[in-house]
Each structure stands twice: as structure tokens, then as C-alpha cells.
Amino acid sequence: MKMPLRRHLPARAGSFFACVATALLVMLPAFPPVPSDARLNAIQQRGFLTAHTRTSPTIYYQGRRGPTGFEYELLRRFSDYLGVSLNLEADHHLDSVLPAVRERGDLGAAGLVLTPTADGVSFTRPIMEMQPLVVYRRGLNGIEGPDDLTDLTIGTLRGTRGTGTAASLRELQKTYPELSWKESGELEVAELLAQVESGELDAAVVFEHQFRVNRLFFKNVERGFMLGKPGSLAWAVPAGSSPGLLRQANRFLDGLQQSGELDQLIERYFGHDDYLEYVGTRTFLGHLDSRLPRYTADFEKAARKTGLDWQLLAAVGYQESHWDPDAVSPTGVRGLMMLTSATAREVGIGNRRDPAQSIDGGARYLRQLEKRLPESITGDDRLYMTLAAYNVGLGHLYDARDIAEMRDGDPNSWADVREALPLLQQREWYNRTRHGYARGGEPVIYVRNIRRYYEMLRYVERSRQQFFQLEQNATRNDTLMPFELVPPLNPGA
Known part of the structure; x- marks a missing residue:
């Protein structure tokens, strides 16, 4: 049974586009003394960090060779940085992560958009940029700009306090008040793209890196155009009670950025989306x-x-x-x-x-x-x-x-x-x-793909064997020729 998308009807006034708040984030000095706090002490005493996350190819999942995902990789390194093990609570959807952080701690890392106005949580410095992207079902021609969206059935994932991909639609609705869409905090990107491919939706707004990771699984979903301003991926900790944990997280992320490791991880996970692309x-x-x-x-x-x-x-x-x-x-x-x-x-x-x-x-x-x-x-x-x-x-x-x-x-x-x-x-x-x-x-x-490569290998091998056999036969019998000699009609000419 598919989870419902909440319908958003047209409105004259949209909510404030919170993604611009990235520029207002105050960066902490790289190497100040880090104050301790009760939560950080508790993490170190019990020996593990609890992170609230989601199962998604861009965040965390059990791959063919164990746990993997971009944010999982960062979390694993952060827990090593703190000298503790990592405990994941991964049975979340987008709407349940921040409440879990507020109520139970320690940290939320689940494709969250930096939101300075979120209640009860504080966000780390930005980790990477996330650009909203319109995608649409193949066969719908001319989806090239905002003018082409007003008659479509559109879906997206709900953000926190007007952030994320939903925020880009709300901002666009100020110019196009007839624009409407559906949104949900319980679906994942793959489920949203599946609805586009099946025809339940005409189009969707997702983050560009999410589409790159998923695009080969949905051949009937086409890339459209970038929509609005980018947001910033960040982690969340309980507000007020975790200044030491927040500073440690920022110091850790600053160190990864300065060393170049963060850019390397982003490139490894999102820079190449052609692993399954069939080679011609x-x-x-x-x-x-x-x-x-x-x-x-x-x-x-x-x-x-x-x-x-x-x-x-x-x-x-x-x-x-x-x-x-x-x-x-x-x-x-x-x-x-x-x-x-x-x-x-x-x-x-x-x-x-x-x-x-x-x-x-x-x-x-x-x-x-x-x-x-x-x-x-x-x-x-x-x-x-x-x-x-x-x-x-x-x-x-x-x-x-x-x-x-x-x-x-x-x-x-x-x-x-x-x-x-x-x-x-x-x-x-x-x-x-x-x-x-x-x-x-x-x-x-x-x-x-393997079946195709195997067939090509077999075809080439058979062709080479046939050619080799032809050469061998020609060598053994000089009179064997691939063509029949036809004499001229007039031998004396």
C-alpha cells in the first residue's frame, strides 16, 4: 500500500525560502578548546554514539558488502574521532528524525537540510550543497522551465519548516499561484521516482545528487531543470544541551574539509553515477x-x-x-x-x-x-x-x-x-x-549487463576461431580460395 502524499493547493504567499540561511551560519574557529557537556560525557562514558538516520542510497543502507552510504561513512569516521562505537537507529522516515533527536539524542544524520529556525535542535556547519531538480516522466515533451509545471501532477518530499525541495516549490508558487503539488515526509526518493515512472505522478522535485544515484533504476524518468537555490546538508543535535557535541562535530567536519577528505568522499559517492551504465x-x-x-x-x-x-x-x-x-x-x-x-x-x-x-x-x-x-x-x-x-x-x-x-x-x-x-x-x-x-x-x-558482455565475448571468440580456421585451411591447401576465379569473356582481349 503506497503512503499518501499530502496535497498542497495554490497559495498567493509562500513561506520564507530558508535555504539562504546558509550564508548566516557562524563558523566556529577551527582549533579552540572544546568545552565538555553532559551529553558528550554520556556518549564517551557509555562508549557509543547514537545516530538517527534513514535507509536511502544517499544516506545509509546495507549493501552487498556490508553497511554503506555517504552519511554512514561520515558517521563512522565521526564516531572513531570521538573514540566510541556507532549505534544507528535507521528505522526512520524524514518526518520522524528531528523529533527523535529532540526526545532521545544524540545526533540526526538523514539527508537533513540546514534549518536555523528548527525547534529544539541545532545544526552543524554545512556538509555539502543540495540542488533541487525537476524530473518528469518520459513522453511528456517540453518540460524545460517553470511555465511547463502548472498543469502537471507533481510530488516531492516534505522538508522541515519550509526547507528542502518543497521550499523551492513554495517559492515558485509566489510567481505561479496556480501551481500545486503533493508532498510527503514518509516516502523515500526511490518511491517518489517509481510513482513518476508508473504515471501516478507526472513530475517530481528531488535533489540532484539523489537523482544521479537513482536514475539508472528508472529509465522512464527524465532529468528536467534545476529549480530554485540550493540548500545545505547538515547534522542535527539537541539544542542547548549539547554545545560540546556540536563543537566536536563542527571541528570534525572542518578537519575533513581542510584535508580534502570531504570533497573526496562527495566525489566517490556522487561524482560517478555510471557504475551500471551499459558500455557500448x-x-x-x-x-x-x-x-x-x-x-x-x-x-x-x-x-x-x-x-x-x-x-x-x-x-x-x-x-x-x-x-x-x-x-x-x-x-x-x-x-x-x-x-x-x-x-x-x-x-x-x-x-x-x-x-x-x-x-x-x-x-x-x-x-x-x-x-x-x-x-x-x-x-x-x-x-x-x-x-x-x-x-x-x-x-x-x-x-x-x-x-x-x-x-x-x-x-x-x-x-x-x-x-x-x-x-x-x-x-x-x-x-x-x-x-x-x-x-x-x-x-x-x-x-x-553481464549477459550482454558475455554474449559479446562469445561472439568475438567464435568469430576469431572461424577466421583462424579459415587461415589454417588456406595454409594447408594453397588451392583453397575464398572466391571463385571467373575468366574474362574474351581471353584474347
Whole structure:
């Protein structure tokens, strides 16, 4: 059951556009003595920091190789900075984060827009800029500016005290009083984009970095135009009672900014949105000639050890890293087959950046996943689910099989599981599973890409073998010619 969007009717006067408050934020000195306070003392005494957050691909989620997300990465580093462990309360939606911070502390980190006027909380310095963006369903032509929005059914997520993407619409409503939209504090961006793709909404306003992370999962949702002024991502702490915690957070963020690490993290998580982008034939063939020959023997050796097709392993390696042994993902996985440090230890790999070791470890891990699948999954269904598990994790694959069964599908059929996987991005479904939220659209695209690369590898290999055979035949028999010689009509001419 879809969560409702609250309807906003046209109004002559909009609320104050709070995003300009970023310029009013007073930056604290970088290295003053940091006063202690009761909350900071309590955190240090109990040994952990509690953060209220949300499951979202831009914030925090359980990935195929453990917890990940931009704000999770910052929180993990901040807890290390304080010398404590991290405790996440992640079962929040946008409307419930700040009340939880006010009532229970310690900190809110959930895609929050800096709001100096928010009741009962104080915000840190800005972490990154967030630009509102209009997106729309493919087939709606000419969505190029505010004039094109007034007749559309638009959705967005509710902000705090008129901030965020909703604030950009309220500001626009001052000029276009006939503009209306729906908003909710309980949906997530993926659910909003799903409503655009399905036709429940014509358009939506989301933050640009959120769309970049989600765009490949929603092929029928198009980028429109930037709307209004950007806001600032920030963390929230209880107002008044946590000056020491707030100063420590600001010192931590200042240090990350000064060292360049913050910009590096932003680039790692949001600078590249092409991991699942299908590489066309021309680029693939270029890499096939320039890169694959260096690793073909390693793929063949790993295939002999595991009983897998070496071209399948090569296709997985291409999807993971484009056959680049120095590749590193935002979550810290690295190497040609993109192994985590934990997976590398599990399969006995000492150096993930060594291509031979990475290929060997990736092949053995793929075979391990295949052996752990139920025997009821057979044939190509077994292969595709093994590949999906390599991407999203075995636990999330099992959750998708459960969802397929809930929907009266066959949990042993890849076709039915493929339809269920994207539902792991919707609260309605992932709340009913064991492992919770996942970027379920990703393994669907991942498997599809590998199948395409595998077919191209096989085609090229068959073509080369046929050409080689033709050359061999011609060498063995000089009279064998690919064309028949036709004599001239007039031999004496």
C-alpha cells in the first residue's frame, strides 16, 4: 500500500525560502578548546554514539558488502574521532528524525537540510550543497522551465519548516499561484521516482545528487531543470544541551574539509553515477583488445579451478571494474573483481590489487554463492541468481525470493525474482523482509549487463576461431580460395 502524499493547493504567499540561511551560519574557529557537556560525557562514558538516520542510497543502507552510504561513512569516521562505537537507529522516515533527536539524542544524520529556525535542535556547519531538480516522466515533451509545471501532477518530499525541495516549490508558487503539488515526509526518493515512472505522478522535485544515484533504476524518468537555490546538508543535535557535541562535530567536519577528505568522499559517492551504465560495443571492443589479453590466462586458470566458464568470469570482471586492477568503489571494495577485505580474507586473498589473486578470489566466491543456493533453482535461473547475489548479497536475494512468493510468483524463477528485487527499495516491501532495504534495481541491471558482455565475448571468440580456421585451411591447401576465379569473356582481349 503506497503512503499518501499530502496535497498542497495554490497559495498567493509562500513561506520564507530558508535555504539562504546558509550564508548566516557562524563558523566556529577551527582549533579552540572544546568545552565538555553532559551529553558528550554520556556518549564517551557509555562508549557509543547514537545516530538517527534513514535507509536511502544517499544516506545509509546495507549493501552487498556490508553497511554503506555517504552519511554512514561520515558517521563512522565521526564516531572513531570521538573514540566510541556507532549505534544507528535507521528505522526512520524524514518526518520522524528531528523529533527523535529532540526526545532521545544524540545526533540526526538523514539527508537533513540546514534549518536555523528548527525547534529544539541545532545544526552543524554545512556538509555539502543540495540542488533541487525537476524530473518528469518520459513522453511528456517540453518540460524545460517553470511555465511547463502548472498543469502537471507533481510530488516531492516534505522538508522541515519550509526547507528542502518543497521550499523551492513554495517559492515558485509566489510567481505561479496556480501551481500545486503533493508532498510527503514518509516516502523515500526511490518511491517518489517509481510513482513518476508508473504515471501516478507526472513530475517530481528531488535533489540532484539523489537523482544521479537513482536514475539508472528508472529509465522512464527524465532529468528536467534545476529549480530554485540550493540548500545545505547538515547534522542535527539537541539544542542547548549539547554545545560540546556540536563543537566536536563542527571541528570534525572542518578537519575533513581542510584535508580534502570531504570533497573526496562527495566525489566517490556522487561524482560517478555510471557504475551500471551499459558500455557500448565500440568501447567494449577497445577494452577487449587493450586490456583483456593481459588477464585472459588468469581467467582461464580460475575457470579450470572452479568449473566456471572463463568468458563468464571475464564478463563479471568487466562489469565490476572494466578490467582495471586498480579500481576502487565508494564503499572501499577494490581490484579487478571488486572484493571486500572480508571476502578476500574468506577466500584467502592477500592482495586484492593483484589481478591474478583478484580473479581467483572472485571466481571462488562466485562458486561459493552458487553452492549456497537451494537445489530447487536450476539452469540459467541458478546462474542469474548467483550473479545477482554477487552484486546485492545473498541475504537480499533471499528476501527477493520471499517477495516473489508473496506475490504468487515462483521463487526459483529468475523472471519472478527479477520483478521482486526492485521492490526492496520500497518501504512497503522491505519492511516485510529479514534484511531490509536494498538497492534492488541494481542487481537487475547488473545481471543484464553481464549477459550482454558475455554474449559479446562469445561472439568475438567464435568469430576469431572461424577466421583462424579459415587461415589454417588456406595454409594447408594453397588451392583453397575464398572466391571463385571467373575468366574474362574474351581471353584474347
